[in-house]
Amino acid sequence: MGGDLTDGCEEAYKAVFSDSEATTWCWLGYEGNKLAVAGKGDGGLQEMLSKVDDNIILYGLLRVNKTDDGGDSKRVKFVYLTWVGENAPAMKKGKVNMHKGACGQLFQGYHIEKQIFAKEELQNLEADIDDSLRRAGGANYDLGNIRTGVQAGKSTDLKNASKEFFSQKEKETTIAGIVYDKGPLSKELTSCDLGGRAMTVGASVAKKNTVGYDSTVQA
Structure with a gap:
C-alpha cells in the first residue's frame, strides 16, 4: 500500500x-x-x-x-x-x-x-x-x-413525559401492602383473594398462607 x-x-x-x-x-x-x-x-x-x-x-x-x-x-x-x-x-x-x-x-x-x-x-x-x-x-x-412532530432539541421533554406516563401506569397497576402470613389476620388487615393470579406454585400450596391487604400502605 x-x-x-x-x-x-x-x-x-x-x-x-x-x-x-x-x-x-x-x-x-x-x-x-x-x-x-x-x-x-x-x-x-x-x-x-x-x-x-x-x-x-x-x-x-x-x-x-x-x-x-x-x-x-x-x-x-x-x-x-x-x-x-x-x-x-x-x-x-x-x-x-x-x-x-x-x-x-x-x-x-x-x-x-x-x-x-x-x-x-x-x-x-x-x-x-x-x-x-x-x-x-x-x-x-x-x-x-x-x-x-418532535422538534430538534425537544427529545428531552419527550423522554421526561414518557417516564412520567409509565411511572403513573406502574402506580395504577401495582397492588401494595400484600401480606403473606400463616397465622390469622390482624385487625389492621383486610382479607383479599389472589387465587386468579399466576403463581409459581400450585394454588393449593399458595393458599396455605393467609393473604391480606394492608390498606394503610400507599401504592
Missing part, C-alpha cells in the same frame, strides 16, 4: 479524522502512477464535490456531523467516496479496484462507502449518504420526529 501513496496522503487523512482540526474532507488523486493529495478543505460535502471532473478518478474521505435523537445527540461519521469520471483514462480505471482497497486501508474508521460514476448521481448524494448512515447505525433517529 505504501508504495502507491505519497507521503501527504496520511496527513490528509489524519486531518479529516482529527477532532481538533477544521478539515472535513480530502481527495486523493493520481500523480503519475501514484496517489497524492488532490484537495482538502473545511466546507463539507458540497465543497468536496466541486472538485470532481469527468476526466479524473478520486478517492476521498468525508467527515459528517450527524445530529440524532431530536437534536440532543451529536455523532461524527466518516464516509469513503470513490469518484470514477466517465472520461478518465482507461489505464487509471483499471487500477480502481486495487487503489480503492489501498485507500480503504488508509481511511481506517469510515462508516459507509459510496462509489460514484456520473455527475447525475451527485444531485441526491447528500440524501443517499444520510440514509445510508441511518441504516448503518441500526436506527432511524429521525423517525420519532416525523411521526410525533
Whole structure:
C-alpha cells in the first residue's frame, strides 16, 4: 500500500479524522502512477464535490456531523467516496479496484462507502449518504420526529413525559401492602383473594398462607 501513496496522503487523512482540526474532507488523486493529495478543505460535502471532473478518478474521505435523537445527540461519521469520471483514462480505471482497497486501508474508521460514476448521481448524494448512515447505525433517529412532530432539541421533554406516563401506569397497576402470613389476620388487615393470579406454585400450596391487604400502605 505504501508504495502507491505519497507521503501527504496520511496527513490528509489524519486531518479529516482529527477532532481538533477544521478539515472535513480530502481527495486523493493520481500523480503519475501514484496517489497524492488532490484537495482538502473545511466546507463539507458540497465543497468536496466541486472538485470532481469527468476526466479524473478520486478517492476521498468525508467527515459528517450527524445530529440524532431530536437534536440532543451529536455523532461524527466518516464516509469513503470513490469518484470514477466517465472520461478518465482507461489505464487509471483499471487500477480502481486495487487503489480503492489501498485507500480503504488508509481511511481506517469510515462508516459507509459510496462509489460514484456520473455527475447525475451527485444531485441526491447528500440524501443517499444520510440514509445510508441511518441504516448503518441500526436506527432511524429521525423517525420519532416525523411521526410525533418532535422538534430538534425537544427529545428531552419527550423522554421526561414518557417516564412520567409509565411511572403513573406502574402506580395504577401495582397492588401494595400484600401480606403473606400463616397465622390469622390482624385487625389492621383486610382479607383479599389472589387465587386468579399466576403463581409459581400450585394454588393449593399458595393458599396455605393467609393473604391480606394492608390498606394503610400507599401504592
